[in-house]
Every structure is written in C-alpha cells, then in structure tokens.
Amino acid sequence: MPEILPPAFYRRSTLAVARDLLGMRLVRLLDGVRVSGYIIETEAYIGETDLGCHARAGRTPRTEVMYGPPGRAYVYFTYGMHWLLNAVTEAEGFPAAVLIRAIWPAEGVTIIRERRPGRPRRQWTDGPAKLTQALAIDGKLNRADLTRPNDGLWIERGLPVLPERVTTAPRVGLYSVPEPWKSIPWRFLVTNPADVFPLAHEE
C-alpha cells in the first residue's frame, strides 16, 4: 500500500525536506484516475530573512499559508499565467516551503499527454509550471492537505534516491535577489533520472 507522507515528514528543516522529497511520488486524482510522477527537482525557501522567499514580505494574504501547519500546499500564480506548487515545511508559525520544480511521469501518462498537447515527452513535466499544467493544479488547491487524500493531491513514499545521485545548485529565477540568497545552493536535483525511475507505459 502506498504510504502518504505524514505531517512529521514536513515538520523538519526545509533543506532536509527538499532533499528527501526527491524520489517521492506526487499524486493527483483526476476523475478517479491517478496521475502521478516522481519528484526529481526541488528548491527550498526558508523564512522571512531569505530574500528569495515570498515570506520576506511577512504575513500577507498570499504568504499566510506558509505560516500555517506543515504538509499543506502553497499554490501561487506568477507571470500572469503560471501556477507553481510548494509544500509547506517547518513548525507552524515559521514560514517556509519547498517548490516542486520537476517530476518524472509515472501514472496517468495518457492524461498528462492530453494536458501537454504537442510537446515531446521529456517536456511534459520538466518545469514548475509545466507539472502544474500536466496535473491540473491551480489556485483552487492552495492550502490543500498533502498528508491526506481528501483534496485529490498528495505525496507518497516513492523510490529511494542515493546521495551520489543528488546535485545541488543555486535557485532559479532570482535575478534581482541580493546575495547570498541569489547563489545559495538550495536547489536539489536527481542526476540522470532515467537511470533511476522506470519509463511510464501508456495505459
């Protein structure tokens, strides 16, 4: 039976959660069908002092969810057209989250292809807004509970990713953010995911 990651998984250091989410399975239930993928890229955003984190603005209507209980979804809209998915981390009251930047398709490949028309397979879910398109994730899922199946979006234990398969790098897209936040290596990637995860077959 798939084990849904409990609140205790998220109620830890955001860097540990970002690292450990690699290989876990992000699951979306669409019309009773499981659409899922293994998480292969994440980024950590940690507290009001992290000038790359939205919580640098303090408590606002948008950032409020990051101050709430761990294991909830923080879904926000950017560039006028894209939704991005985060998992809230750390103890309630401390604002932090992990951005899910890429997944390796696992289940529901037919639905994913339909939701990413005309794109080659490797571009289905290799970006933070591409995966939300593929899994039909938008603002309605902000504050969803990722530790229960109730909201149709959760994260399960997946496949282990060994330390030698993990790369760290600076976070993406923080052009105007001052140092050290701009270059601090809080991005986590699985190297050569094709060697680790099975190629999903058509259903």
Next chain:
DNA sequence: AGCACGATTAACT
C-alpha cells in the same frame, strides 16, 4: 488608485 515586477514558458533569431 497606480505601478513595477515576478520561484516561467514557448516561440522566436
């Protein structure tokens, strides 16, 4: 009330 900008993507040259 107005404004600058963004945790991006796709389509260009």
Next chain:
DNA sequence: GTTAATCGTGCTC
C-alpha cells in the same frame, strides 16, 4: 542567444 505573453501581489502615493 532574446523576448512577448499576462495579471496578482505588495509597495508607494
């Protein structure tokens, strides 16, 4: 390599 698309958010007036 460059750039347009497009609008919610937070900040300033």
